[in-house]
Amino acid sequence: MRNYEKAKKCVKKLRLEWVLVLAEIALTGWTYYVYVWLMCYQTLQDRVEVSILLSVYHLLFILKVWCFLKTILTPRIPVPPEFHFDEKTWNQIELDSSLQQQTKVFLGVKTTTISNKTLNYCYICGNVKPDRCHHCSRCGTCVLRMDHHCPWVNRCVGFHNHKFFFLLIHYTFTYSMFLVITCTGTLPRIWRRDWVGNLINNEEIGRTLRNTSAAFMLKARSSLSEIPTAELTANATSLTVSKSLIPAALAISASAPSSSSSSSTAEAAAAASTASSRTSLVDDAGLSPVFIQVVAVIFIYLVIMISLVPLLTFHNQLLDGNITTLEVYRPVSLPNCKGNSEIFDLGSVSANHKQIMGSQLWLWPFPVFTSLGDGVHYPVQG
Ligand SMILES: [Zn+2]
Ligand SMILES: [Zn+2]
Incomplete structure (x- = not known):
């Protein structure tokens, strides 16, 4: 029963831990749909502009997703076997300071923690x-x-994936900035297309409807004795896309004789029906779904972009000084030295960056493993 409860807790914890990752995947998928399909394919008309936007977008998208997957999926590099001691052996080493010193030299451990321990043992x-x-x-x-x-x-984030994580936050920032800028630039055009464009379309449809209705009404005048001639003439000349007249046009087309004016009737009905649906789009729908989703993309990625600025600055500073986040809060030191976090600083920003990004500059932008060293031994000051 206790094992069952433990397993249940584990599953619950696992689910919670993956919620953020799944949310990011869902956000990325939705953003792709809005940007590529709704905005580029369905809204923009200029093919050159669409090609440029999609090329840059996909470049950033691929780099971001590649870094994201590499950060998550890169297997952790295990602690080498020579560092493993069973608890009994470790207890003997811990009690004998000279044996502890010998073990430290043998393993190549240079630093001590703030509590000034010669060696740190993980009991787990x-x-x-x-x-x-x-x-x-x-x-x-x-x-x-x-x-x-x-x-x-x-x-x-450790030796095995630090470069991928560092690139991930940079590409996420660049991707967000690109989305915010290009979506904001396209927003007025979406507005024009959805609102003003619909009004223009409705005017055109209204014109077609007027012409078609006029022709139809002249042919149908004789057979529609129950409708006064004066009203028919007025409708033929002044029929617009207003909601009150469209049902009238539809009613006329439905009650018209089928033999003499069937084609005119069909055209009038189709035009009236289209005009009616268009009119309801403008009048009833308010903000279009495309407009709302593009605004949502702008808002979400603006928030991401702004919140990434301090993180980017902090991690750039860490790489500049060849220091880790944990070493900022839990300083390590060399034996008999005061605790400080700069003992791994190699003296230049370039040399420090190479520790994580690698010595080949052209590989820095790509999420391939190029970090220097074996993850166990590090050069220190002095
Ligand atoms: Zn451990
Ligand atoms: Zn962890």
């Missing part, structure tokens, strides 16, 4: 923690060069 994973390694309680494992646990990807 059963291993000594290498430099910059931390145990993540959410993932339930030790993560090499752990930066933080990110709820937006439901994964730890």
Whole structure:
């Protein structure tokens, strides 16, 4: 029973943890539909403009989704086997300071924590923690060069995926900015097409209706004795798309004799019906669904863009100084030194960035693994 409750809690927790990821996937899918289908294919007329917008959009979309998938799906690099000790062996090492020092030298561990421990042991994973390694309680494992646990990807950001995460926030920002700018630029045209365009269309339909009705009424005048001639003449000359007259036109077409004026009747009925539906679009629908969805895209991505600014700034600063988020809050130090978080700073922004982004500049924009080192040993100051 206890196991059942535990399993139930686990499933509930898992579901909650994936909610944000699923929401992001749903948002991306919906945005693709609105931008590509509703906005580019159904609204914009200029083929050159559509080609340029779709090319840039798909480039950013592919890079963003690629980074997102790589951040989530890249397997974590495990702590090497030489760091694993069973609890009994570790207890012996922990009690003997010289043995502890020898183990530290053998494993190549350089730093100590703020509590000045020579070595840190993870009792859950059963291993000594290498430099910059931390145990993540959410993932339930030790993560090499752990930066933080990110709820937006439901994964730890560490040595194995730090570059992908860094690119993901940059591409998400650029993608959001592109959407906000291009959607805002297209919004007046959607408004014109949906509202003003419909009014113009209705005027054209009204004109067609007037001409068709006039022809029909002249032919039908003799047979429609119950309708006064004066009213028919007035309708033929002044029929508009107003709601009050369209049902009248439909009524006339429905009651017209089928032999002499069937084609005129059909044309009048079709025109009246189209005009009626168009008129109801403008009069009854208010804001069109396309307009509302494009406005929603602008609002959502504006919020994302603004909230990403501090995150981008913070993570750029971290890479500039070759420091992780956890090291900002839990400083590490070299033995007999005061705790500071700059011991991994290699002296230049370029050298620090290369630790994560790799030494080949042309590969920096792509989510392929190019980080330097083995995730266990790191160069330190001095
Ligand atoms: Zn652990
Ligand atoms: Zn984690």
